[in-house]
Structures are given as C-alpha cells and as structure tokens.
Amino acid sequence: MKGVNGDKKAVKLAYDIFLSLRDTEPNNALIEAYYGSTLALLGRDASQPLEKADKAQEGLDALNQAISRDPKNKEIRMLRSNVCLRLPESFFQCSKTAVEDISFLLDRYQKNPSYLTNNQVNELIEDLRTAYKNMGKPDEASKVSQRFSKLTSKKKK
Template sequence: MKGVDGDKKAVKLAYHIFLKLRNSASNNALVEAYYGSTLALLGRDASQPLEKADKAQEGLDALNQAISMDPRDKEIRMLRSNVCLRLPESFFQCSKTAVEDITFLLNHYQKDSSYLTKNQVKDLKRDLRTAYENMGKSDEADRVLERYSK
C-alpha cells in the first residue's frame, strides 16, 4: 500500500519480492497479479515516457495472464480493474477490461451478499461509473448501475 500511495522505494522492494516469488511459484495466479501490479507502479514512477508505457503494458500483460490462470479470483479481478482505471484510456484503452472485472465482481455479490463488503461495493460502483465515463458512455453507466442498486 505504501507503493500505491507513492513510495517509490516501496514499489521497487515489492517488485523484487514478487519477481522472486514469481520465479519460484510460476503457476501462482495471485503472485502473477501482484507482480503485474508492481510493474504498473514501476511504470507510473518511471521518468521516461517510453519506460512508463512499457512497464505499464508489461503489468497489464501479467494481470491478464493471472486472469487466464484463475478467472474467478476476486482479488485478481480487483487488482486488474484498479490498474486499468488508473492508466490513460487514450493510450491503453483498458476501461472495457475494468468494466468486465467490476461487472464480474458485482454479479457475484448479487448472488452472495457476503462476497464483498459494503465499502467494496460502493467503491466498485464508483469505479464502474468512472470506467464508463472514460469510454465516453456515461448514459450506459447509469443504466448498468441501476441494475446493481436493487
């Protein structure tokens, strides 16, 4: 969390930890997801535009790989949607992926109210609106969010 909050040293430390874990547990989807998340944070913190883009894309690729390894994992879906929402839509165009992840999570919550906390639901609804707005589809956000308000 220190890295997410802007601590560049914490990001580098987390990256090295997850790289090591990834090398020793190559089939662990959650490790792959956190590795991807740290790559995206390295991209955020990079000083050169090309390095920013490359690290962010590597992070997205790792997160996508984690989803393909375990598509039902709640934590991985939350990680990927958070990363997708924070990347510039004009360059990465991954708000659609965030919508997919958030919709997956909210659909499971509708079936089982213990699946997510009330704060997580509130945050996911806000993030869903943001994702639709990033895609220029505010009207669709209203329609979709109405379905989750019941």
C-alpha cells in the same frame, strides 16, 4: 499500499519481492497478479514516457496472464480493474476490461452477498461509473447507480 500511495521505494521493494516469488512459484496466479500490479506502479513512477508505457503494458500482460490462470479469483479481478482504471484510456484502452472485471465481481455479489463488503460494493459501483466515463459512455455511467441501487440499499439494511 505504501507504493500505491506514491512511495517509490516501497514499489521497488514490492516488485523485487514479487519477482523473486514469481521465480519460485511460476504458476501462482495471485503472485503473477501482484507482480503485474507492481510493474504498473513502476511504470507510473518512471521518468521516461517510453519506460512508463512499457512497464504499464508489461503489468497489464502479467495481470491478463493471472486472470487466464485463475479467472474466478476475486483479488486478481480487483487488482486488474484497479490498474485498468488508472491507466490513460487514450493509450491503453482497458476500461472495457475494468467493466468486465467489475461486472464479474458484482454478479458474484448478487448471488452471494457475503462475497464483498459494503465498502467494496460501493467502490466497485463508483469504479464502474468511472470506467464507463473513461470509455466515453456517460449514459451508461449514469445508469450504473440505478442498476445497482438495489445492491447498495439491500446491503445497508
């Protein structure tokens, strides 16, 4: 979390740890996802535009690989949607992927209310609105609250 909050040293340390873990467990989808997330953070922190883009794309590729290995993993879906929402839509066009991941998570939650916490549900609904806005779909964004109002009111009871 220190890295997510801007600590560049923490990002580098996390990257080194996940790179090492990735070498020891090359088929572990969760390690691949965290590795991808750290690459995206390295891209965020890079000073050169080309390096920013390359690291972010490498991170997305690793996150996509992680999803292909374990498509039902909640933590991996959350990681990928968070990364996708924070990358510039005009360059990466991955808000659609964020919508896919968030929809997957909210669908699972509708089937099993213990799948997500109250905070996770509220954050995902807000993230879904943001993803639609990023895609240039303000009408879809405004429909999200109506579509999921039952989820948030049911969860508050």
